[in-house]
Structures are given as structure tokens and as C-alpha cells.
Amino acid sequence: xTFFVYDGTFEGLLCAVFESYSRxxxxxxxxxxxxxLSLFSxxxxxxxxxxxxxxxxxxxxxxxxxxxxxxxxxxTSMASDYPDLGSLLFRYVRKxxxxxxxxxxxxxxxxxxxxSKLYKKVSRESNRVIQFVRFQKTVxxxxxxxxxxxxxxxxxxxxxxxxxxxxxxxxxxxxRRHYGYYFDLKTTQEIIFExxxxxxxxxxxxxxxxxxxxxxxxxxxxxxFKSMTIKERINPKLHRQNLPKRFWKYLTEKQ
Amino acid sequence: MNESAxxxxxxxxxxxxxxxxxxxxxTTRNNKNKTLGSAAGWGICHSFTEDxxxxxxFKIMLTNNCMYDCAYCVNRRSNDIPRATFEAEELVSxxxxxxxxxxIEGLFLSSGVIKNPDYTMERMLAVVKSLRTEHRFNGYIHxxxxxxxxxxxxxxxxxxxxxxxxxIEIPSEQNLKLIAxxxxxxxxxxxxxxxxxGLLENQEERQKFRHAPRFVPAGQSTQMIIGATPETDRQxxxxxxxxxxxxxxxxxxxSGYVPVNKSDSRLPILExxxxxxxxxxxxxxxxxxFYHFKANEITDEKFPNLDLSVDPKLGWALRHPEYFPVxxxxxxxxxxxxVPGIGVKSAQMIIASRRYSKLGHWELKKIGVVMKRAxxxxxxxxxxxxxxxxxxxEYVRKMLTDKSKKNQKDPNQLLLNFSE
Ligand code: SF4
Numbered sequence: 001x002t003f004f005v006y007d008g009t010f011e012g013l014l015c016a017v018f019e020s021y022s023r024x025x026x027x028x029x030x031x032x033x034x035x036x037l038s039l040f041s042x043x044x045x046x047x048x049x050x051x052x053x054x055x056x057x058x059x060x061x062x063x064x065x066x067x068x069x070x071x072x073x074x075x076t077s078m079a080s081d082y083p084d085l086g087s088l089l090f091r092y093v094r095k096x097x098x099x100x101x102x103x104x105x106x107x108x109x110x111x112x113x114x115x116s117k118l119y120k121k122v123s124r125e126s127n128r129v130i131q132f133v134r135f136q137k138t139v140x141x142x143x144x145x146x147x148x149x150x151x152x153x154x155x156x157x158x159x160x161x162x163x164x165x166x167x168x169x170x171x172x173x174x175x176r177r178h179y180g181y182y183f184d185l186k187t188t189q190e191i192i193f194e195x196x197x198x199x200x201x202x203x204x205x206x207x208x209x210x211x212x213x214x215x216x217x218x219x220x221x222x223x224x225f226k227s228m229t230i231k232e233r234i235n236p237k238l239h240r241q242n243l244p245k246r247f248w249k250y251l252t253e254k255q
Numbered sequence: 256m257n258e259s260a261x262x263x264x265x266x267x268x269x270x271x272x273x274x275x276x277x278x279x280x281x282t283t284r285n286n287k288n289k290t291l292g293s294a295a296g297w298g299i300c301h302s303f304t305e306d307x308x309x310x311x312x313f314k315i316m317l318t319n320n321c322m323y324d325c326a327y328c329v330n331r332r333s334n335d336i337p338r339a340t341f342e343a344e345e346l347v348s349x350x351x352x353x354x355x356x357x358x359i360e361g362l363f364l365s366s367g368v369i370k371n372p373d374y375t376m377e378r379m380l381a382v383v384k385s386l387r388t389e390h391r392f393n394g395y396i397h398x399x400x401x402x403x404x405x406x407x408x409x410x411x412x413x414x415x416x417x418x419x420x421x422x423i424e425i426p427s428e429q430n431l432k433l434i435a436x437x438x439x440x441x442x443x444x445x446x447x448x449x450x451x452x453g454l455l456e457n458q459e460e461r462q463k464f465r466h467a468p469r470f471v472p473a474g475q476s477t478q479m480i481i482g483a484t485p486e487t488d489r490q491x492x493x494x495x496x497x498x499x500x501x502x503x504x505x506x507x508x509x510s511g512y513v514p515v516n517k518s519d520s521r522l523p524i525l526e527x528x529x530x531x532x533x534x535x536x537x538x539x540x541x542x543x544x545f546y547h548f549k550a551n552e553i554t555d556e557k558f559p560n561l562d563l564s565v566d567p568k569l570g571w572a573l574r575h576p577e578y579f580p581v582x583x584x585x586x587x588x589x590x591x592x593x594v595p596g597i598g599v600k601s602a603q604m605i606i607a608s609r610r611y612s613k614l615g616h617w618e619l620k621k622i623g624v625v626m627k628r629a630x631x632x633x634x635x636x637x638x639x640x641x642x643x644x645x646x647x648x649e650y651v652r653k654m655l656t657d658k659s660k661k662n663q664k665d666p667n668q669l670l671l672n673f674s675e
Contacts, residue, residue: 105607135356164293227268229304238307
């Protein structure tokens with residue numbers, strides 16, 4: 001069996017496709033370097049990311065796929081929690097090149113269908129981050145929000161927040177993957193905190209770093225949220241369906 | 256901001272919560288010059304209340320004092336409830352601080368009527384104007400237009416708000432007059448038509464001057480209370496479809512009557528709000544907007560009310576077995592859309608995929624068709640199943656309603672769709 005091992009990025013994946021054509025081998029699996037190699041991995045090829053090769057493959061894809069299918073692929077590549085993501089995307093890209101007609105709407109092909117479903121999952125997760133991020137204001141006027149999404153969707157939502165909160169400094173931090181983005185009123189950059197002054201369980205910043213009126217606004221929001229419920233219509237099942245429990249820990253109104 | 260604001264907030268949120276619309280969709284606005292806020296177009300819900308409703312906008316009343324006495328309303332003047340009034344600055348600051356923490360998409364401002372409609376509108380205008388001009392707030396603003404407000408004030412409001420709404424509340428004028436004696440359809444339709452005309456004029460203007468300010472870019476909406484008065488679903492849906500003829504009317508909301516004033520003899524005594532009916536009306540509304548159904552197909556003279564035990568699409572199919580079964584591999588889009596168990600997305604995917612190869616049972620399932628329902632209404636690239644022609648509508652109805660009962664314990668707990 002042949003394995004391609006790539007770095008887990010979309011660029012790396014495109015390079016795997018490049019390698020496959022230039023060496024004329026089709027691997028059985030394309031796996032992320034952190035994944036466990038199986039016992040039968042007799043043939044292992046390490047893929048080194050290379051911007052130039054990736055761009056060539058990407059340009060080729062853009063010729064064969066619609067713009068929306070291209071962005072769908074890029075988004076799907078963030079589905080970090082899907083097992084065997086690399087092989088799936090690899091097959092999709094190869095099929096695109098190997099068939100004459102575009103495959104993007106052929107949902108009878110299981111890879112096409114799985115990619116489109118996975119794409120929906122990743123977009124749903126990034127939408128949920130956009131919905132449920134809760135900022136806490138700190139003494140130095142930075143708005144801080146912890147998140148814990150299933151897939152690695154933070155890079156997909158940075159643009160939304162940069163556009164929306166353009167006159168305040170903010171940090172959104174992925175507590176599971178230990179990295180975040182910081183907007184300093186000019187640019188948005190990736191950051192890693194060595195010792196974050198927040199409770200990892202609740203995502204709450206310690207009191208001494210909170211702005212003086214932060215607690216009050218949290219209180220106001222909780223009061224508002226509670227008053228909005230119409231008791232005659234309580235529906236816990238629907239509530240949990242819309243607001244999955246795993247998000248509750250960082251939601252101000254649920255604390 | 257202090258303790259007194261907290262008390263006001265509680266009172267005025269309680270008073271505002273019965274207005275069901277909360278959508279923030281319909282406008283896409285990017286941030287300008289490093290100010291605060293944007294509008295996303297897809298109507299982001301930031302939370303959900305325990306009754307399952309989307310919290311998108313900060314839905315609040317400027318005041319719950321009101322000189323009117325509408326029988327169905329908590330805030331009517333004859334009710335003995337805590338009253339409060341916000342200062343404009345308090346509301347502005349709450350909106351901005353909530354927005355900065357990503358709690359909300361923007362503001363939904365309504366108000367009880369104080370002094371007269373125009374005076375009330377002016378007070379509301381002060382809030383939205385300050386948000387837009389002093390604070391350069393780009394988030395979403397939905398403002399209620401007070402029934403009876405003048406054209407000039409509606410015009411001004413439209414320049415700051417993304418959406419305006421005037422609620423019809425009661426689906427027939429004669430009943431409206433009965434239970435809201437100070438209101439009539441004129442006072443509702445006039446502001447509605449001001450909004451509509453304002454939009455048309457704005458479109459012309461923007462063709463001439465590309466940078467002319469936009470007037471209610473997300474159009475208008477309205478709400479009807481269901482079950483407080485005896486109108487049939489046919490009357491209600493007929494009115495909705497008339498309203499939807501105006502392109503500026505984006506949404507009609509249906510709000511199952513919550514018996515807030517239990518002792519009023521003009522209103523029925525209900526144990527619980529008519530949630531199933533409300534849900535069926537939303538489904539019917541959905542069929543009119545996205546499935547190309549006409550109001551008189553969904554209900555008619557013989558069946559003036561929706562069948563509560565099945566959704567209106569299935570109801571139509573059961574009444575019209577002559578259209579089925581539909582051949583999935585040949586039928587046109589319109590007909591595929593009418594098959595129970597096939598939604599808009601699946602219908603589009605069917606049309607796209609069948610160009611590659613004929614579709615069978617398995618492919619349909621993978622596409623997301625609910626085969627349990629659809630099986631009685633289709634033929635595909637396989638042996639014909641037991642369709643509605645062989646089985647007869649009565650049998651299909653029984654099969655499909657028995658099933659839904661099993662996995663749905665409480666018939667009053669239905670999915671509500673408030674998204675656009
Ligand atoms: S005018 Fe509005 S706030 Fe006043 S009683 Fe009627 S519905 Fe209620």
C-alpha cells in the first residue's frame with residue numbers, strides 16, 4: 001500500500017496531487033502527518049508543501065470547477081475532525097482532472113456527495129462560531145472570546161469579525177487547538193498565549209483583568225435573555241437543537 | 256448604565272417579547288471606514304430562548320406606556336403592569352455594548368403609543384438616528400412604524416432603518432375594530448404604502464445617483480395574531496398572498512395568540528397558544544414563497560382551514576392523487592418540488608444529478624429525499640413501488656400520520672421556522 005503524508009494544509013493537499021501526477025502513482029491513502037500510519041504502510045511518500053506546485057494545481061482546478069466548487073473545496077479542507085479527510089479531498093481533485101465533464105454536481109458519486117455534506121458541516125460549524133462567540137471586555141479595552149469548535153474553522157471566520165468589529169481590539173481564541181487571532185485595529189494576526197489568564201473550563205477571564213463595567217453588561221444581557229422567554233411556549237428539545245449543549249459553556253446567557 | 260437600567264430592561268423586554276419577528280436578514284452592508292458593525296445578509300441568530308425562538312436583534316420597547324387599549328396586548332392601558340420608559344441614550348448605549356460583545360445583530364425597536372403616533376415616532380427616531388449618525392453604527396435596525404404615523408416620519412425612519420414593519424395584528428378589519436377600537440386598517444395600510452412608495456422612489460433615485468442613501472434595504476414585514484379572532488386559514492393566507500404582491504413585503508409573521516389578558520370577554524379562552532396551527536401557517540406561507548403554490552391551492556372553499564394532522568404540502572398531495580406518481584427522471588422541476596419529502600435543495604440536486612445517470616431509490620436517499628414520504632408519490636429508475644394510485648390517499652395518510660406520532664410525543668412542540 002502507498003501512503004502520501006502531507007502537512008494537513010490545503011496547499012499540502014494540492015501538492016500531493018501534483019506529486020501523484022508527476023510520479024505517476026496513485027496512493028491508497030493521503031494522510032495528515034500527525035495521523036497514525038498503519039502497519040501495512042510499506043510505501044510512504046512525504047509531501048513537502050510548495051507554493052508554486054500548489055498554485056499550478058489550484059489554477060487547473062479553477063479551470064475545471066465553478067468558483068463555488070473551488071471555495072467549497074477550500075472550506076472543506078478545514079474539516080480537521082473528519083477521519084481520512086486527505087484521501088477524500090485527494091480523490092475529489094484527481095477525479096476532477098481525470099474526467100472530462102465537471103464532476104461537481106454528480107451526487108451519484110459518493111465522494112462528491114460526501115464532500116458536499118462535509119462542506120455543509122464545516123460551514124455550519126463556522127456559522128455557529130459567528131453566532132455564538134461571546135466577547136468579554138478587558139481592562140485594556142480588548143474584547144476576548146474563547147471558542148471550542150469541532151472543526152478548525154477559526155481561519156474561516158476571521159474575515160467576518162475583522163469586517164464587523166473594525167473599531168475595537170479583539171481576540172478570538174481556539175481553546176482546543178491553542179491558537180487565536182488578534183485584531184489590533186489595523187491587522188488581524190495569529191497569536192499563541194503561553195499563559196492565558198482564563199479558566200479553561202468556563203473560558204472566563206479572571207476578575208482582575210475584566211473592564212469595570214463588564215460584569216454589569218453581562219448581567220444586563222442575562223436579564224434580557226431571561227425576560228424574552230414566553231413561558232407558555234417553553235420547548236426544551238427545540239432549544240437544545242438550535243443551541244447545542246456543547247456551546248453553552250462559553251455563552252454568557254447560559255452561565 | 257446602572258441598577259435602574261436593569262429594571263427598565265426587564266420590564267420593557269417582557270413587554271416586547273410577543274412580537275415574533277426577529278429576523279435580521281435582507282441587508283448586506285460592509286463596514287465603512289473602521290466604524291462599528293456590518294449586516295451579514297443571512298440573518299444571524301446569536302442565541303435561542305428556551306421556547307426555541309431565535310434571538311437576533313435586541314428586541315425592546317422604548318416605553319410600554321400606551322394610550323390604546325387593544326384587547327390582545329399586555330401593554331394596553333387598562334392593564335395593571337409595571338411601566339417604564341427608556342431614555343434615548345440608555346437604549347443607544349445598551350445596543351452598542353451588546354453589539355460589541357456579539358450578543359446581537361442590531362436593534363428591533365418598538366413602542367407603546369404615547370401622546371399621539373407622530374410624537375411616539377419622533378422619540379423612536381431619536382434613538383435610531385443617534386445610532387446611525389453620532390455612533391456610526393452599521394448593524395441591523397428594525398423599527399416598528401406606529402399605526403397612524405405621518406408620511407414624513409415614516410420617510411425619515413426609512414433612511415436609518417434596514418426594515419420597517421407595521422403590524423396588521425388581526426386578519427380582518429371588522430374584528431380588528433372590535434378588539435382594538437382605536438385602530439383601523441387605514442392606520443395600518445397607510446404607513447405600509449408610505450414604505451412601499453418610499454422604496455420605489457428610492458430605487459429611481461439610486462439609478463440616477465448611485466450614492467443616494469438607501470431606504471429600508473430589507474423592505475417591510477408585518478404580523479398577524481392567530482386564534483384571537485375567528486378568521487379561517489383561507490382568509491389569513493388570502494391576505495398574506497395579497498400582501499406578498501407588493502415586492503417590498505418580505506415577511507408575514509404569524510403569532511399564535513398567547514392569552515395574556517385572560518378576563519377579556521372579547522377573546523377566546525385558550526389553555527395554550529395554537530402552536531400547531533401557527534406552524535402549519537408558516538409551512539403554508541413557505542409553500543407560497545418557495546414552492547410556487549397559490550393560496551387557493553393550499554386552502555379552498557371546501558377546505559377553508561389547514562389540516563392540522565398533516566403538513567399542507569402533504570395535504571395538497573393527498574387531495575390531488577391525480578398528479579402522482581411523478582417520474583423523478585423525467586418530470587420538470589415544478590412537479591418534483593410538489594412531491595412530499597422533497598425539499599428545494601433536493602429538487603435542485605435531482606435535476607442536476609439526473610443528467611449524469613438515472614436516479615434510483617439509493618441515489619435519492621443519499622441526496623436527502625425523505626423516502627418514507629416520497630415513496631408513495633414517485634417512480635424512479637426501478638420497479639414501481641406501491642404508490643398513491645394503488646394504495647389510495649386514505650392509506651397513505653394513515654401510514655404517514657401514524658409514523659409521525661410515534662417520534663413526536665407532544666404535538667404542540669413543533670419546529671418553528673423564523674428564518675427567511
Ligand atoms: S397600540 Fe400597540 S402597545 Fe398599545 S395596546 Fe395596542 S398593541 Fe399594545
